[in-house]
Amino acid sequence: MKSGRLNLRISERRLEKLKIYAQSKEKTVTQLVEDWIDRLPSPKIDDSLSTSLPNQSDD
Numbered sequence: 718m719k720s721g722r723l724n725l726r727i728s729e730r731r732l733e734k735l736k737i738y739a740q741s742k743e744k745t746v747t748q749l750v751e752d753w754i755d756r757l758p759s760p761k762i763d764d765s766l767s768t769s770l771p772n773q774s775d776d
Contacts, residue, residue: 723750735749
């Protein structure tokens with residue numbers, strides 16, 4: 718699987734809260750973010766349209 722990188726600016730307080738939560742669940746922060754993203758609904762794409770999602774290329 719090809720990986721990308723996400724840089725995120727959040728407060729130190731939120732970052733600490735996230736790290737503590739991740740540790741309590743025996744997960745990494747990356748795993749928590751990936752789990753959250755995986756729970757998002759898939760965008761509905763009309764088959765009659767040939768446009769790609771924003772910031773997506775037709776590679």
